[in-house]
Amino acid sequence: MLKKSICTFCVILLCLPLLSGCWDSLDIEKSATILGIAIDKVESGDAQETGKITHFDEDDLTEEMIRLTAQISVPGRIPLGPETGGGGGEQEPVWVLRAIGHTIDDAMLNLQQELADEIFLGHLRIIVVSEEIAREGVERFNDFLRRQPEVRRTTWMVVSKEEAARYMEVAPKLERVPGLYVTAMVDNAVDLGKFPNDFAGIFWSHLSSKGQDGYLPYLKIKDEDNIEIEGLSYFKGEKMIGVIDPIEIGLFMGAINQKQGGYGAFIQVPDTKERVLVRAERRNTKTKTAIKDGKPEVHLRIRYEGEIEEKTVGNINIDDPKIIQKIEKQATKETTAALKKLIAKLQEEESDIFGFGERIRAEHPSYWNKQVKTKENWHNIYKDIDIHVEMTTHIRRVGMKEK
Amino acid sequence: MAKPKGITVAQTTAILISSIIGVGVLRLPLTAVQAGDTGAPLVTLLGVSVASVGVWVVAKLSMRFPNQSIIEYSEVILGKWLGRLYGFLMIAFFIILTGLGAREFGEVVVTAVLKETPIEVIVIVMLFMATMFVRHDLHTFAYIHSFYVPFILAPTLIIIVLSLKNANPLYLQPVFGNELNINAMLYGVLIVASLFQTGFIVSLIFPAMEKPEKAMKAGMWGIAVTSVLYVMVVVAILAVFGPEEVKKLNWPTLELTRATSFPGKILQRLDVVFLAIWVTAVFTTIFSGYMFTIRSLSQLLKLRDHKLFSMFFLPIFFVIAMVPENVMQMYKIIETVGAWGLVITIAPIFLLITAKARKLPAKRSGA
Numbered sequence A: 001m002l003k004k005s006i007c008t009f010c011v012i013l014l015c016l017p018l019l020s021g022c023w024d025s026l027d028i029e030k031s032a033t034i035l036g037i038a039i040d041k042v043e044s045g046d047a048q049e050t051g052k053i054t055h056f057d058e059d060d061l062t063e064e065m066i067r068l069t070a071q072i073s074v075p076g077r078i079p080l081g082p083e084t085g086g087g088g089g090e091q092e093p094v095w096v097l098r099a100i101g102h103t104i105d106d107a108m109l110n111l112q113q114e115l116a117d118e119i120f121l122g123h124l125r126i127i128v129v130s131e132e133i134a135r136e137g138v139e140r141f142n143d144f145l146r147r148q149p150e151v152r153r154t155t156w157m158v159v160s161k162e163e164a165a166r167y168m169e170v171a172p173k174l175e176r177v178p179g180l181y182v183t184a185m186v187d188n189a190v191d192l193g194k195f196p197n198d199f200a201g202i203f204w205s206h207l208s209s210k211g212q213d214g215y216l217p218y219l220k221i222k223d224e225d226n227i228e229i230e231g232l233s234y235f236k237g238e239k240m241i242g243v244i245d246p247i248e249i250g251l252f253m254g255a256i257n258q259k260q261g262g263y264g265a266f267i268q269v270p271d272t273k274e275r276v277l278v279r280a281e282r283r284n285t286k287t288k289t290a291i292k293d294g295k296p297e298v299h300l301r302i303r304y305e306g307e308i309e310e311k312t313v314g315n316i317n318i319d320d321p322k323i324i325q326k327i328e329k330q331a332t333k334e335t336t337a338a339l340k341k342l343i344a345k346l347q348e349e350e351s352d353i354f355g356f357g358e359r360i361r362a363e364h365p366s367y368w369n370k371q372v373k374t375k376e377n378w379h380n381i382y383k384d385i386d387i388h389v390e391m392t393t394h395i396r397r398v399g400m401k402e403k
Numbered sequence B: 001m002a003k004p005k006g007i008t009v010a011q012t013t014a015i016l017i018s019s020i021i022g023v024g025v026l027r028l029p030l031t032a033v034q035a036g037d038t039g040a041p042l043v044t045l046l047g048v049s050v051a052s053v054g055v056w057v058v059a060k061l062s063m064r065f066p067n068q069s070i071i072e073y074s075e076v077i078l079g080k081w082l083g084r085l086y087g088f089l090m091i092a093f094f095i096i097l098t099g100l101g102a103r104e105f106g107e108v109v110v111t112a113v114l115k116e117t118p119i120e121v122i123v124i125v126m127l128f129m130a131t132m133f134v135r136h137d138l139h140t141f142a143y144i145h146s147f148y149v150p151f152i153l154a155p156t157l158i159i160i161v162l163s164l165k166n167a168n169p170l171y172l173q174p175v176f177g178n179e180l181n182i183n184a185m186l187y188g189v190l191i192v193a194s195l196f197q198t199g200f201i202v203s204l205i206f207p208a209m210e211k212p213e214k215a216m217k218a219g220m221w222g223i224a225v226t227s228v229l230y231v232m233v234v235v236a237i238l239a240v241f242g243p244e245e246v247k248k249l250n251w252p253t254l255e256l257t258r259a260t261s262f263p264g265k266i267l268q269r270l271d272v273v274f275l276a277i278w279v280t281a282v283f284t285t286i287f288s289g290y291m292f293t294i295r296s297l298s299q300l301l302k303l304r305d306h307k308l309f310s311m312f313f314l315p316i317f318f319v320i321a322m323v324p325e326n327v328m329q330m331y332k333i334i335e336t337v338g339a340w341g342l343v344i345t346i347a348p349i350f351l352l353i354t355a356k357a358r359k360l361p362a363k364r365s366g367a
Helices: A002-019 A044-049 A104-113 A131-136 A139-147 A164-168 A178-191 A200-208 A246-255 A321-348 A356-363 A365-372 A375-383 B009-020 B028-064 B070-078 B080-112 B119-134 B138-166 B182-194 B197-208 B212-241 B252-258 B271-300 B313-322 B327-346 B348-358 B360-364
Strands: A031-041 A066-073 A094-101 A118-120 A126-130 A156-160 A215-222 A226-236 A239-244 A264-268 A275-292 A295-311 A386-397
Touching (some): A031 A164, A031 A178, A066 A104, A066 A164, A094 A164, A104 A118, A104 A139, A126 A131, A126 A139, A126 A164, A126 A178, A131 A226, A131 A239, A139 A200, A156 A164, A156 A178, A156 A200, A164 A178, A164 A215, A178 A215, A200 A215, A200 B212, A226 A246, A239 A321, A246 A275, A246 A295, A246 A321, A264 A321, A275 A321, A275 A386, A295 A321, A321 A386, A356 A365, A356 A375, B009 B138, B009 B197, B009 B212, B009 B271, B028 B070, B028 B182, B028 B197, B028 B212, B028 B252, B028 B327, B028 B348, B070 B080, B070 B271, B080 B197, B080 B313, B080 B327, B119 B138, B119 B271, B119 B313, B138 B197, B138 B252, B182 B327, B197 B212, B212 B252, B271 B313, B327 B348
Parallel strands (some): A031 A118, A126 A156, A156 A215
Antiparallel strands (some): A031 A066, A066 A094, A215 A226, A264 A275, A275 A295
C-alpha cells in the first residue's frame, strides 16, 4: 500500500512540469504590442522628465538622451478586414506614448514603467530615426535591436527629415494604422523598383561589412499627413552623412545591379527642344574589378531597357527608329553623366554604399589583405579609385500611340 | 526474448542523421566563420571529412566484429582492463555531451522563445522525455529516428532555399577566407568535427543491423546527408549575413530563420517553424546520447538489459546540464569537451590498426 502511494506521488511529481501548461502564455489583449518606434533627440529642457528607473545616479551616464515614441496597437481596435459600417471609426486603433532615456533600452524600460501591459516587440514593423540622431550614429540602437529576440530582422529602419515622432501620428487615408502605412510605403517602393530591398537585417550586414556602407530610406512629411520618400540617406560607418535624390536612387540601383527599374527621366530629343519621358524597366549590370598599378579599379557595365511613356507636346514624331536611336544615345549620355557625378560625390564623402569594397575583398583577397584590411583604410582608398561607367540604353516600347 | 529482426540500412542511416543534427547546428556557422572567415564552407567541409573518417573506422571495425559493439570488441582488442577503461571513458564523454546538449537547448529556448520558463524545467522535460523512450529496445529507437528524419530534413531545406533570395554571393568569396590563419582554421575544423560526435552512436547500432556487412554503406550515407545539409546551412548563412555580421550573432541559424519570410506573406517569420523542427532534432540527439550511455554501460557491466539505468541517469544529466554559469561559459566548456572528445572518437583508428596487427576477428569470430 505504502509502495503504491509513493509510486503515485512520484508520477504526479513528474507530471507537474509536463502538465503545467505554458509558463510564457501572454494574452494578446494583455500585451502592449508596439508597431512602430521613433527615435529623436531630446531637447535640453526635457531631460529632467525621466524618473529613477534604470540608474541610481544620473551623473554616471554620459550617453546623450534620446526620446522614444512608440505606437502601441490597441487590442480589438485594429481592423482585420475592410471596414463595415461607420461606427468604429472614432476610436483610434493605436496609442502613441513617449519616453526618454539614455539608450533605447533605457527608454523602453522607462516606457514600461508607465504602461500596465508588458511591451511586446514581435510585431515591430518600423523604426524611424530622425536625421539628427542618424548623423550622430546608429550603432547604439543596433545593439539592443540585435539582442532583443522579439525584433525581426525584416523590420524596416528609415531616416526622417523632421522629428521622427510625427511619423507615429500621421494618418494617411489609405491605412488605418499609421505605423503600418510607413511600412507599406517602403515595402511597396521595393516592389515598384523605387528602392533596393534594404530591411534592417540587410542594413546591419552592410554596416558590419568591411567593404560597404549602409543606406536607408529618407522620408519626409508632406502636407501634414502624407509621407514621401525624399531620397536615400547614405552612411559612412555608422553615421549618416548625406542624402541623394530619388532619381539618383534609380542610378544607384543600376550600379548595384538591382534589376527592376522604377524611375523615369526626361530625356531631351536631340536637335530639338522637346523632351520624352523614358522609364527604365529593367537594368542589368556587370561589375568587374581589377588591380592596376597597385590601385583598385571598377568597371561598371550597365544595360538599361526602357520605354517611352510620354512626350512633351510638340511637333516631333518619334515613329522613326532613327530618332529612337538618337534618344537612346542621348539617354545613355545623360544617365552616364549623372551616375558619374553621383559616384564622384559619394567617393568624395567616402561612403561606399555600392559595396565596391566588398567586391575587392571577395575578388582580390591578396590585395585586400595587404593594403586594406579595415573599413577605415577602405574609405581612404575608395576616395580615389577609378570607377568607369559604360552604359547602353535600349528602348523597347513606345506605348500604344503611333506618333 | 526472441531475437528480433535486425535494423535495416535505411534505418541506420536515419539514426545517424538525426543523431548528428542537433543543438550544434545553431552555432555551427559562427564557429566556422570565426575559424575561416569567408572560408567557412571550406572549414565545414574539412570538419565533415574528419568526422567521416571516424565513422568509416567504426564501420570497418563493426564489419570485423559483426556481432559485437565497440564496448565489447575494444575489450577483445585491447585486453580486458584497457578495453574497459576506454569503454568507461567513452560513456563518461557521452554523459557530459548529452548533459551539455540539453543545457544548450534550454539556453536557446529561454533566450529566444520562452523567456519566463525556468531553464531547469525545459531541460528536465527534455531529459524526461528521452528517459521515457530509452526504456524501449533498439527497434523502437530506430523507428523513432526514421520517423523524425523527414521532419528534420525537409523544413530545413525549405528554409535554406527561401533564405537564398536575400543572399549575396560576394560574401562567399574568397573561398579560403580573407584573414587566413592556419591555426585558427585547423582548430575550427576540429570543433566542427566535434559536432559530429553523436554520430558515434552508430557503433551501437551496427551490431544490431540486419546485414552488418552493409554498415559502411549506412555510415557513409548518413555522413553524406548531414554534411551536405551542414555545408548548405553554412553557405546560406554566410551569403545572407556576410562574415562580419555572422560574427556578431550568437546563433546564426536561428537568426537566418528570423530574417526569412515565406513568399506571399503567408508566414512572415519562419523561426517558429524552425524551432519546432529543431526541438525534434535536439530530442533525437539527446535520445541517442542517452541510449548510447545506458546501453554501453549495461554492456560494460555485462548486464542483459539496459532499462535498469534509464531513470538512474536523469539526475546525472541534469546536474551536468546545470554546471555552466552562463552561455559563454557553457560554450567554452562544450568546446573543450568536444576537443577532448575527439581523442575518444578518433581512438578507434588505433583499435582498427591493433586489430589488423593482431589479426583478431579471424580467431574469435562467433565469440
